[in-house]
Amino acid sequence: MDSYTQFSDFELVALLRNSDERAFDLLFRRFYPSLCFFARRFVSVEGMAEEVVQDSLFKLWQRRKDFENYNAVKAFLYISTKNACRDGVDQEQRKLNRDNQWYLQQEIMEQDAEDHMIKAEVLMEISKVINQLPEQCRRVMKMSYEQGMSGKEIAEIMGVSVSTVNNQKARGLSLMRKSLSVENLSLAVFLLSIADTFGKNFLRN
Amino acid sequence: MDQLKNSFKIAQIIARNLTGDEDAALKKELENWIGQSADRKSLVEQITDQKSLRTELSELEQMDTESALLNVKKRIQEAGTTLAVKNTPYLWYRIAAAAAILCIVGFSFLYYSARHAPVQISDFTKQDIEPGGNKAYLILASGKRLSLNDAVNGQLAKEAGVEITKTADGQLVYKIQEAVSTTLLSNTIETPKGGQYQVLLPDGSHVWLNSASKLIYPVSFSKKSVREVQLSGEAYFEITKDKAHPFIVKSLGQEVEVLGTHFNINSYQDEPGVKTTLLEGSVKIQQRSGRMVVLKPGQQALGSSEGINVTTADVETSVAWKNGDFVFKQESLGSLMRQISRWYNVEVSYADESSKAVVLSGYISRSRKISSVLERIQSTGKVKFRLEGRNILILPQT
Numbered sequence: 001m002d003s004y005t006q007f008s009d010f011e012l013v014a015l016l017r018n019s020d021e022r023a024f025d026l027l028f029r030r031f032y033p034s035l036c037f038f039a040r041r042f043v044s045v046e047g048m049a050e051e052v053v054q055d056s057l058f059k060l061w062q063r064r065k066d067f068e069n070y071n072a073v074k075a076f077l078y079i080s081t082k083n084a085c086r087d088g089v090d091q092e093q094r095k096l097n098r099d100n101q102w103y104l105q106q107e108i109m110e111q112d113a114e115d116h117m118i119k120a121e122v123l124m125e126i127s128k129v130i131n132q133l134p135e136q137c138r139r140v141m142k143m144s145y146e147q148g149m150s151g152k153e154i155a156e157i158m159g160v161s162v163s164t165v166n167n168q169k170a171r172g173l174s175l176m177r178k179s180l181s182v183e184n185l186s187l188a189v190f191l192l193s194i195a196d197t198f199g200k201n202f203l204r205n
Numbered sequence: 206m207d208q209l210k211n212s213f214k215i216a217q218i219i220a221r222n223l224t225g226d227e228d229a230a231l232k233k234e235l236e237n238w239i240g241q242s243a244d245r246k247s248l249v250e251q252i253t254d255q256k257s258l259r260t261e262l263s264e265l266e267q268m269d270t271e272s273a274l275l276n277v278k279k280r281i282q283e284a285g286t287t288l289a290v291k292n293t294p295y296l297w298y299r300i301a302a303a304a305a306i307l308c309i310v311g312f313s314f315l316y317y318s319a320r321h322a323p324v325q326i327s328d329f330t331k332q333d334i335e336p337g338g339n340k341a342y343l344i345l346a347s348g349k350r351l352s353l354n355d356a357v358n359g360q361l362a363k364e365a366g367v368e369i370t371k372t373a374d375g376q377l378v379y380k381i382q383e384a385v386s387t388t389l390l391s392n393t394i395e396t397p398k399g400g401q402y403q404v405l406l407p408d409g410s411h412v413w414l415n416s417a418s419k420l421i422y423p424v425s426f427s428k429k430s431v432r433e434v435q436l437s438g439e440a441y442f443e444i445t446k447d448k449a450h451p452f453i454v455k456s457l458g459q460e461v462e463v464l465g466t467h468f469n470i471n472s473y474q475d476e477p478g479v480k481t482t483l484l485e486g487s488v489k490i491q492q493r494s495g496r497m498v499v500l501k502p503g504q505q506a507l508g509s510s511e512g513i514n515v516t517t518a519d520v521e522t523s524v525a526w527k528n529g530d531f532v533f534k535q536e537s538l539g540s541l542m543r544q545i546s547r548w549y550n551v552e553v554s555y556a557d558e559s560s561k562a563v564v565l566s567g568y569i570s571r572s573r574k575i576s577s578v579l580e581r582i583q584s585t586g587k588v589k590f591r592l593e594g595r596n597i598l599i600l601p602q603t
Contacts, residue, residue, distance in 0.1 A: 148259045
């Protein structure tokens with residue numbers, strides 16, 4: 001496992017500010033899937049969501065010195081992804097207009113964007129903590145959470161007893177709860193002006 | 206920012222709950238947040254639904270994060286080297302070349318703009334028109350006419366032996382109670398221009414009625430060997446299977462007979478023919494003249510005085526109205542404006558009849574005001590609209 005997972009979110013952002021590439025890699029791996037999930041809610045053109053998200057993460061690196069805390073990073077990623085989706089849709093629209101077509105994607109409604117973001121964040125949190133679990137525990141949780149397998153099925157695949165699977169599940173859940181600690185939440189207090197600017201844009205756009 | 210920050214926090218609390226967390230303070234906070242609107246409740250239910258959670262987590266799992274990371278790192282590196290380039294020997298050539306390209310691009314842009322002068326968009330929002338809504342009238346066998354509007358009137362419903370309920374997506378459904386009498390009388394449901402309605406018949410069949418349409422149905426189905434209704438206008442049917450009692454829809458010179466299936470009938474008087482589109486099952490269409498065809502799913506029949514023409518249907522387009530959208534694929538402006546006229550309750554006239562033949566494609570939600578629709582069509586540069594009250598005049602674009 002990447003030793004960087006030991007760092008708190010706050011420390012990761014500090015490392016990012018210091019141009020630490022491994023901190024960037026970790027944040028990239030953490031957010032890329034959930035941001036793609038988020039972007040796919042707005043754009044349907046094949047591959048466009050992925051392109052937009054890669055662009056947002058590229059910009060995150062370019063502006064790495066600007067971020068004071070974890071929430072500012074998240075706000076930046078979601079807002080720039082959402083805006084790029086909207087602009088991408090506009091481009092598609094202009095192209096269609098030239099071809100004598102008229103077309104209107106459902107406007108990206110603020111409420112929808114917020115709902116999708118909450119959903120994407122929940123998924124990110126869950127998959128983040130699953131991926132931080134010790135090997136055997138992680139395999140059990142993945143089979144159980146992502147593939148919906150029963151304890152018995154998992155036991156058969158892994159060649160262990162059902163009670164071992166149940167123990168691993170309980171251990172996994174407890175470790176996940178710990179990783180999702182309230183401490184992370186209290187960091188929300190550290191908010192600086194840059195985050196505020198993004199927030200206003202997010203709400204306005 | 207506070208709202209955004211709060212959303213992040215809510216997401217964290219929901220994630221914790223999913224791991225079986227019992228922290229009372231956080232639970233309370235989530236409950237407070239949920240309590241602020243009904244939408245939030247359904248959002249949280251949707252997020253925490255085990256089955257969709259599983260599908261979504263595996264959607265996340267399947268994303269190719271590693272090659273995406275490689276892509277971005279390559280970009281970062283390229284950006285880094287480009288910035289580092291200094292004193293390149295051919296820098297001046299490059300600048301000159303870039304300038305030349307800029308000039309060409311600039312001129313062609315000007316040329317393009319001059320030829321395609323920006324379309325003057327009139328401001329329709331000053332006198333905008335709201336989209337249609339759930340509006341219908343119930344005409345009882347006695348001739349009594351009752352309004353079934355968005356506002357549900359419990360007493361009215363009781364008297365007429367119907368039940369009006371709201372579906373999850375906010376649509377009003379009018380459910381007809383099976384009458385106990387042996388009467389052979391009929392009731393009518395009629396939508397005005399700018400109205401739509403959903404009807405649940407006593408046999409469980411579901412009918413979506415589009416604007417300016419009318420459905421006549423018997424008060425009781427149980428005493429009859431066939432379930433027969435009459436339609437004018439447009440409706441989408443989901444018919445409950447009952448082999449012993451075929452379902453028959455009579456409309457404008459034809460009869461559609463089904464056992465149990467999903468289909469759409471468009472039989473407006475001002476359309477060129479009666480269009481029957483089959484989504485599921487099978488239907489038999491018989492014209493008054495005796496001509497008959499059997500449709501397969503995905504087929505559409507256009508019935509007119511010249512016979513019945515069967516083609517492959519564009520199902521999405523045919524039932525878009527029921528899903529709350531306008532979808533047009535290579536459709537004439539004339540046909541498009543007829544739909545707009547019914548939904549927004551407007552009258553359409555043409556300064557030049559030939560505009561009717563302009564072909565357009567596109568889609569837009571039916572929940573938008575008329576200004577959005579008109580602006581969008583106008584942006585193609587093919588026609589211009591003038592909106593006065595509830596009248597639209599179509600001018601050719603010169």
